[in-house]
Structure formats: structure tokens, C-alpha cells
Amino acid sequence: MIKKYTAAYIVSFAVLLISIWCGVSIGSVSIPLTTLWDDSDAAAYSILWNIRMPRVLLAALVGASLAIAGAAFQGLLKNPLADPYTLGISSGASVGAVFTIFFSVSLPFIGAFSLPLFSMIGAIITLIAVLSFAKIVDRSLKMETLILTGVIFSSFLSACISLMIALTGEELRSIIGWLLGSVSMRGWSHVRLILPFVIAGGLILWLYRRELNALVYGEERAKYLGVDVRRSKMFILVAGSVLTGAAVAVSGTIGFVGLVVPHMVRMVIGPDHRHLLVISFLNGASLLVICDLVSRTIIAPTELPIGVITAFIGAPVFAYIFLKQRKGRMS
Amino acid sequence: MLKVENISGGYGGVPIVKNVSFKVEKGKILGILGPNGSGKTTLLKCISGSVSPLEGEVHIEERNMKTYSTKDLAKKMAVLPQLHANGFSSTVYDAVSLGRYPYQTGFFSSWSEADEQAVVSAMIQTDILKYRDTQMEFLSGGEQQRVFIAQALAQSSQILLLDEPTNHLDIAHQKQILDLIRKEATECGVTVVSIFHDINLASLYCDDLLLLENGMVKAYGPPHEVVLQEQISTVYDAQVSTYAHPEMPKPQITMMPSEQAVRQETVTAEHIQILPAYIQLKTDKALKVISSAVHNPGMGWYDTLLNRSIAPDIDLAHVKEEARQFLQEQQFSSTNTVMMLTAVQTNLAAIRSFSHETCSIVVMVTAGVGNAVDATRTFERDDLPHIGTINTWVIINGKLTDEAFYQAMITATEAKTKALAEQQIRDSHTGTIATGTATDSLLIAATQYGEEMPYAGPITAVGKLIGQGVFETTLTAIERYKQSKINEKG
Incomplete structure (x- = not known):
């Protein structure tokens, strides 16, 4: 058992390093490994450190955030289809972000951090609204109920975003690009913007790994096992929203990462959150780095939004999980 | 705590x-x-x-x-x-x-x-x-x-x-x-x-x-x-x-399933068949039975009662096993049959019906009194039990409480003892009047249909029938037994 987890950690870490390296070296200009420390080729050095590295790291952080948040939501809600995107939380964060960008809101003292802050607020409000509504519909929070509620809220929030865009009369293309999710044209400032939230959110979720294991058996049983259910739920939901909000603030809505990664990891190592969270975090990072690489190379010189690639992978996986769950219940 | x-x-x-x-x-x-x-x-x-x-x-x-x-x-x-x-x-x-x-x-x-x-x-x-x-x-x-x-x-x-x-x-x-x-x-x-x-x-x-x-x-x-x-x-x-x-x-x-009580046919003396190997009573619906029989003693529900005649030299140690084998060979349901054993020939059985306004009973007795004993004096002897018994069946057309079942056993036993006295059956060791034999068996069965009879003591309607019925039938059975012994010798 221990060996299985050790191997999973080593492989995940190695994959992440390789992905990052591929991410920074492959592109319109091919950059060798030595450029990392050798600045003799000033142009290559500059591309690597000023353009590709922040972009790749940003992709990694966004992927990691969405994946660990997805893993936590799935455990907490006992629902394998839950992730920030399917629950509508990403849309909520987008509303917060779009609101901040298009109305140029900047709060005193926190300045640039206004964007992720409003995203997070959007995320948390949406999460609370979705969960409350779903609970009114069906107290047991069935899988379908939750996802349908997510769809309802996503549609509504997307309409809000469209309305805001229409009202501001901006040029649409870049906004749609942002909505589909992208990590292009971002720099170190974005990395700095998201990093503290990724660390804080990830750490909180990791601290609640044992509680998540208990919560998988339902809140009542978790309470009997000694879990402070109210507090655990609050921290897990807030941490998940913080991670989602931060990710959306820098990259827009990138779907399905939070769904696909934990699912795959669970298939390999099982549902123990003590490992599931960390390994999802690592692999979420790798997946998004690779998706970003594909999105900017597959039809180069044109760049695809990264959300297109993740949706291409994610939607079939979503369909597969749904089918499997349904069949499991029938038999 | x-x-x-x-x-x-x-x-x-x-x-x-x-x-x-x-x-x-x-x-x-x-x-x-x-x-x-x-x-x-x-x-x-x-x-x-x-x-x-x-x-x-x-x-x-x-x-x-x-x-x-x-x-x-x-x-x-x-x-x-x-x-x-x-x-x-x-x-x-x-x-x-x-x-x-x-x-x-x-x-x-x-x-x-x-x-x-x-x-x-x-x-x-x-x-x-x-x-x-x-x-x-x-x-x-x-x-x-x-x-x-x-x-x-x-x-x-x-x-x-x-x-x-x-x-x-x-x-x-x-x-x-x-x-x-x-x-x-x-x-x-x-x-x-x-x-x-x-x-x-x-x-x-x-x-x-x-x-x-x-x-x-x-x-x-x-x-x-x-x-x-x-x-x-x-x-x-x-x-x-x-x-x-x-x-x-x-x-x-x-x-207690709330199904309608099924009408049980009234059991009469004619229902009891006497065959060379055994005496048999088969009913459509199971009877509630309490007995000290060899096979299926205690309280239970059975639709077949047997009083089997066997050789006097049977091995008493393996009697249960032997009984099971017999039932299997004769194709009786082992779980639905109560069986007694006797050394007395089946044709010596006395079977009579008795009835009163509200109830009726059937009594069957086979009485082998060769080994009669006085229960009050058996502490003076230390021989092993042997075949030679009085087997009594009392089949009651009516519904009895558990209490009535036990009272019926007492009443029947008392009547039997009185019959032995009447016939001057004596304990061969003490010379006193015998109370029964060493291996007597008694069976009380009831159809459990009709109005409930809460008691069956000697002065209840059913108790009177049991007292009279068992006494008279036992007398007849003892007389037949005695007559057969005389015939054997003669």
C-alpha cells in the first residue's frame, strides 16, 4: 500500500517536471535545457524566463488549484461529478472577475488583488446559492440535482456576463477568449497574484484530508466519528472557492480539470484524501501545462483557448462517469 | 454510565x-x-x-x-x-x-x-x-x-x-x-x-x-x-x-396470522384404524398434541398419531433410531407424526367415543399390565424399565388452552389409576394396588376448533368426559388383555 502511494508521488512529480520542461522548451522557438542557467543567448533566455516560464507556471498553478478544489468538492458532496465548473462556481467567479475588469474596480490597499478577491466572493456566493437551492429541491443532494442546479446557475451567470459585456461595448473577441479560459499573455504578476491563494487554499484542504475521508460516509457518520462537521464543511468550501476564484481571476473559466484529474487519480490510487488531494494537485498542474502546450502548438501560429482542449478531454470523461454511476446504481 | x-x-x-x-x-x-x-x-x-x-x-x-x-x-x-x-x-x-x-x-x-x-x-x-x-x-x-x-x-x-x-x-x-x-x-x-x-x-x-x-x-x-x-x-x-x-x-x-379458522372435522372412534402393526389416526388438519410418546413427544402439531405394536424383546436403547427408520419405511412424515410403542397386540385396543352436549372425545387405550407398578412404592425396587405399557390417547373435539391440556393429562392419569384399582392390578413386588406401569404413555390431542375450553379439570364438561372415558376404556382394554393372556395359556 505504502509503495503504491510512494510510486504515485514520484511519478506525478516527474511528470510535472517533464511537462514544465516541455512547456518552456517547445514552441515557435525551440529552447534547449541549458538556457535555464546559460544567458548567452539573450533572446532565448528572455523568451524562457519572461514569456514561457510565467505562462507555464501560471498554467500549473491554475491546474493544481482546480484539481485539488475538484477533489475536495467531490469528497465533501459525495458526488463524483462535482467540480468548480460543473457546480457553476467558475461562472460565479467569472462574474466577479468580469465585474472587476469592466468596471475597473480597485479597492484601496489591496490594488491588484481586487480581481482575485472579487472572483472569490463571486465563487463563494455562487457555491452557497447552488448548495442551498439544490438542498431545497432535494435534501439528499442527489448527483443529478446538484449538477442540474449548477447548469441553471451557470446559464444565468453567463447571461449576466454577456449582458455586462454588451453594455460596455468592448471588442468581443478577447473577452470570449478569456471566457473560454486562457493563460496566454500573462506574466509574473499573474503568478504572484495567484500563488498565495494556491498555497493557502491547498494547505487548508490538505489539513482537512482526514475529515474529508470521514465526510465521504455522510455528515451524520462523520460527526459520530468525531468530525466537527460544520467547521470542516465551512473551511473546505471556503478553501475550494478561494482556489477557484483565484484560478478564474487569472485565466478565466477552464472547465473539467477539477473533474477529470481527481477521477483519474482515484481510479489509480483509490479515494483516500490523504493522498488523493496532493496527487490531484500535482497532476492537475501537469495536465494544464500540457493542455496549454497543445493549445498553442496544435494549429500554430493560431492559439486555441485552453478551455477548448480541456473540454475536449473533460466532456467525454464526464459522460463516462455519469454512465458508470448510473449503471452502478441500476445493477 | x-x-x-x-x-x-x-x-x-x-x-x-x-x-x-x-x-x-x-x-x-x-x-x-x-x-x-x-x-x-x-x-x-x-x-x-x-x-x-x-x-x-x-x-x-x-x-x-x-x-x-x-x-x-x-x-x-x-x-x-x-x-x-x-x-x-x-x-x-x-x-x-x-x-x-x-x-x-x-x-x-x-x-x-x-x-x-x-x-x-x-x-x-x-x-x-x-x-x-x-x-x-x-x-x-x-x-x-x-x-x-x-x-x-x-x-x-x-x-x-x-x-x-x-x-x-x-x-x-x-x-x-x-x-x-x-x-x-x-x-x-x-x-x-x-x-x-x-x-x-x-x-x-x-x-x-x-x-x-x-x-x-x-x-x-x-x-x-x-x-x-x-x-x-x-x-x-x-x-x-x-x-x-x-x-x-x-x-x-x-x-398470529389473521386467517379464518378452518373447520376441522370431528374425530370419532371410526377414524381410528387398527392394523396388525399399528393403530393409526390420520386427520385432514393437524391436531395440537401434548404427549409423552417415543417419537415427537412434547407439545406440537401433528396430523398422524400411531400406536405401534412391537416385539417385547426390543432393544430399548435404540428405540428412537428404530422408530425413525420405521416411519421412513412406512412412508410417514417424520415431522408430522407422533408415535407410541407397545408390546400389546393392536387388536386388543379399546377405542370408544364419548360425548356430551357441547363436546365429544375419543379415547384409545392399549393396556399391557404385566409389569404394573405402584408408583408410591417403586423406590423399593431397582430393575430397568421394560416394555409392557398402558398407552392412552384422548382426542378432544374442541379448543383447549395450554392449561386445559395439562389438566386433561392429570384427569386422564387419575382415571387410568382408578381403572387399575378397579381391575385389582397389583405391583408384583409389593403386592399393593398398581398405579400404572413403568413406561406408560399418555397423549392428549385437540382439534383446536370451536369455542375455547379454558379448563379441563375433573368437574368441567370436557373433564367429566375424560374421566369417564379413560376409566371405562381402560377397563375394557385391561379385560381384553387379561382375556388374551388366558387364551394364550389355555
Whole structure:
């Protein structure tokens, strides 16, 4: 058992390093490994450190955030289809972000951090609204109920975003690009913007790994096992929203990462959150780095939004999980 | 250990459980009984703290439960709620080790030797160690239930609250789990409160029972004070009958299907057939029988009565086995037949019907009085029993209470003894008047149809018939026996 987890950690870490390296070296200009420390080729050095590295790291952080948040939501809600995107939380964060960008809101003292802050607020409000509504519909929070509620809220929030865009009369293309999710044209400032939230959110979720294991058996049983259910739920939901909000603030809505990664990891190592969270975090990072690489190379010189690639992978996986769950219940 | 005082609780301010109080001492098991919707689960949730009581208090070891933190409470009290499906399937080992959650502290893993030991021993006790690395989803409902019981045991708490722990289990595993819980209580001093659906199981395993009706305590006390026919029938609104457990001093209940009483034909002397090898009575519907026969003695329901004639030199040590073989060869249903043995030829039997206005009986007697004894003087002799018996059947067309059955046996025995005196049958050792033989058998059977006869003592209507009938029929049988002996010699 221990060996299985050790191997999973080593492989995940190695994959992440390789992905990052591929991410920074492959592109319109091919950059060798030595450029990392050798600045003799000033142009290559500059591309690597000023353009590709922040972009790749940003992709990694966004992927990691969405994946660990997805893993936590799935455990907490006992629902394998839950992730920030399917629950509508990403849309909520987008509303917060779009609101901040298009109305140029900047709060005193926190300045640039206004964007992720409003995203997070959007995320948390949406999460609370979705969960409350779903609970009114069906107290047991069935899988379908939750996802349908997510769809309802996503549609509504997307309409809000469209309305805001229409009202501001901006040029649409870049906004749609942002909505589909992208990590292009971002720099170190974005990395700095998201990093503290990724660390804080990830750490909180990791601290609640044992509680998540208990919560998988339902809140009542978790309470009997000694879990402070109210507090655990609050921290897990807030941490998940913080991670989602931060990710959306820098990259827009990138779907399905939070769904696909934990699912795959669970298939390999099982549902123990003590490992599931960390390994999802690592692999979420790798997946998004690779998706970003594909999105900017597959039809180069044109760049695809990264959300297109993740949706291409994610939607079939979503369909597969749904089918499997349904069949499991029938038999 | 656990004290519940005047607790009331429910959902949304509406009390479902009203003013319930009880106390469970260390190492005792309290069973909560009650019909569906009587508030059993709500009561358990009030005790476990998952529903906060509207009124009243729960004390654990003289301390108000509210003063415990969630983690400390989990160390004191483990709860097994009803089984629910869960989304993700972990391994059995991971599920059981969650029971150690309250003992985990700190940032990193603090899994200790004690934790591991508690988990493994809980898995051994519930017989799930073989599923250690199996995914929960591949287990049956019963096996999953055992995993959750193991999880509760791994919590190593002194109080165990269980909501129908044997739900989904077959009887082998019901017994295994309940034996285990009983053992935990008796040997490890674990205090148990458990909801039971099955009144009989509750009666067997609990020290005290609490019967709920509409959220209120209807009865509380040891099983023999709670499991009462009238009370259970009223509370559950179902006709039941109580009876004693065959091996334990615990009352049991059984359901009484509300089917219409089927008309039983009246048994007359003509129904009894005399064949060379045996005397037989076959009825359409089973008779309720109480007897001291060789095959199927005691009380039961049988549709065939046999009085078999056998050689006098039969091996009495293997008589039961021989009887079974005989029934099989003659194609009688072993479980539906009562059989007596006699050395007397079947054609010497006396069979007569007796009737009175309200009831009628049939008496069959075969009387071998060669070895008659005086029961008041048998302490003077030490010979082994041998064949040579008076076999008596009394078949009553009517419905008898258990009490009436026993009185009928007394009445019949007294009448038989009087017949022996009348015939001057003497104990060959003492020369005194014999009371019977060393191996007499008596059978009282009733059709159990018609109006109930509560008593069958000598001055009741049926008792009069039995007294007269057995006396006269036995006289006839003894005379025939004597006559046959004279014929043999002559």
C-alpha cells in the first residue's frame, strides 16, 4: 500500500517536471535545457524566463488549484461529478472577475488583488446559492440535482456576463477568449497574484484530508466519528472557492480539470484524501501545462483557448462517469 | 454510565420523542423497541447528539454530554447509524481505520501501534479481515454492515449506540454480531443502546428493553416485563402470541396470522384404524398434541398419531433410531407424526367415543399390565424399565388452552389409576394396588376448533368426559388383555 502511494508521488512529480520542461522548451522557438542557467543567448533566455516560464507556471498553478478544489468538492458532496465548473462556481467567479475588469474596480490597499478577491466572493456566493437551492429541491443532494442546479446557475451567470459585456461595448473577441479560459499573455504578476491563494487554499484542504475521508460516509457518520462537521464543511468550501476564484481571476473559466484529474487519480490510487488531494494537485498542474502546450502548438501560429482542449478531454470523461454511476446504481 | 433524563426531541421544533428517561449501567445492553414511526431513531439521534434535544439532558459518566467536544464524544461513544450508500468506494481497511479518527492529532500522520491494533482486532471480531483490501462496493449489504460495526468497534469507546445492527444480515451473521456485542458488553464493559426491529432478538440479547409508542415510553424493564402478549399486540397493532424460549429464560413472540379458522372435522372412534402393526389416526388438519410418546413427544402439531405394536424383546436403547427408520419405511412424515410403542397386540385396543352436549372425545387405550407398578412404592425396587405399557390417547373435539391440556393429562392419569384399582392390578413386588406401569404413555390431542375450553379439570364438561372415558376404556382394554393372556395359556 505504502509503495503504491510512494510510486504515485514520484511519478506525478516527474511528470510535472517533464511537462514544465516541455512547456518552456517547445514552441515557435525551440529552447534547449541549458538556457535555464546559460544567458548567452539573450533572446532565448528572455523568451524562457519572461514569456514561457510565467505562462507555464501560471498554467500549473491554475491546474493544481482546480484539481485539488475538484477533489475536495467531490469528497465533501459525495458526488463524483462535482467540480468548480460543473457546480457553476467558475461562472460565479467569472462574474466577479468580469465585474472587476469592466468596471475597473480597485479597492484601496489591496490594488491588484481586487480581481482575485472579487472572483472569490463571486465563487463563494455562487457555491452557497447552488448548495442551498439544490438542498431545497432535494435534501439528499442527489448527483443529478446538484449538477442540474449548477447548469441553471451557470446559464444565468453567463447571461449576466454577456449582458455586462454588451453594455460596455468592448471588442468581443478577447473577452470570449478569456471566457473560454486562457493563460496566454500573462506574466509574473499573474503568478504572484495567484500563488498565495494556491498555497493557502491547498494547505487548508490538505489539513482537512482526514475529515474529508470521514465526510465521504455522510455528515451524520462523520460527526459520530468525531468530525466537527460544520467547521470542516465551512473551511473546505471556503478553501475550494478561494482556489477557484483565484484560478478564474487569472485565466478565466477552464472547465473539467477539477473533474477529470481527481477521477483519474482515484481510479489509480483509490479515494483516500490523504493522498488523493496532493496527487490531484500535482497532476492537475501537469495536465494544464500540457493542455496549454497543445493549445498553442496544435494549429500554430493560431492559439486555441485552453478551455477548448480541456473540454475536449473533460466532456467525454464526464459522460463516462455519469454512465458508470448510473449503471452502478441500476445493477 | 449513560443516563437520559426527560428527553424530548424532534425536527423543526416538533417533538417526536417525548419525555423519555432511562439509565444504562456499564456492561449492560438496552434494546429500544417500537413500531415504525414510534421515534426509535429520533431517540437514538437525541442521545448521540445529532439531533439536539428540545428538553432534557443526556449524561455520560455523570457528565452532561453537551460539555464534551465532538472528538472527545467520539472517544466515549461510537454510533452505528442505518446503512446508507456512499459515493466513493474505499477499501475495507481504510473504512475501518476511520474509526480511529478521534485519536489522530497533528499535521502529519500520527498512526500508532495502538491504532493499528484496534483496527485489526475489530476486523477479526467482525470476521472481515479476509476482505481487508477489498473495495466496499463489492461487498454485500450484510458485509458492509459488518465493516461499519468494525469501524464503530475500532473507535474503542465505552458506549455503543446501534440502529438496527442486524439489518441486512442473515441469521448466522445476526447471531455472530449480536454475540459479539453481548461479549463486548459482558467482557469489556461496553455499554450498549440498540434499536431492534426484531422483538425476539431484543429479548434474547438485551438486559433491559424500552418500548416506545408515539415517542413515549410504554414499557421499560427486563424483557419478561416488556414482552407481554397484550402489550406487544396493542403497541404494534398486530396479533401476537408469546411463548417461552426453549433454552433461555427470555420471552419470545410469534405472529398470529389473521386467517379464518378452518373447520376441522370431528374425530370419532371410526377414524381410528387398527392394523396388525399399528393403530393409526390420520386427520385432514393437524391436531395440537401434548404427549409423552417415543417419537415427537412434547407439545406440537401433528396430523398422524400411531400406536405401534412391537416385539417385547426390543432393544430399548435404540428405540428412537428404530422408530425413525420405521416411519421412513412406512412412508410417514417424520415431522408430522407422533408415535407410541407397545408390546400389546393392536387388536386388543379399546377405542370408544364419548360425548356430551357441547363436546365429544375419543379415547384409545392399549393396556399391557404385566409389569404394573405402584408408583408410591417403586423406590423399593431397582430393575430397568421394560416394555409392557398402558398407552392412552384422548382426542378432544374442541379448543383447549395450554392449561386445559395439562389438566386433561392429570384427569386422564387419575382415571387410568382408578381403572387399575378397579381391575385389582397389583405391583408384583409389593403386592399393593398398581398405579400404572413403568413406561406408560399418555397423549392428549385437540382439534383446536370451536369455542375455547379454558379448563379441563375433573368437574368441567370436557373433564367429566375424560374421566369417564379413560376409566371405562381402560377397563375394557385391561379385560381384553387379561382375556388374551388366558387364551394364550389355555
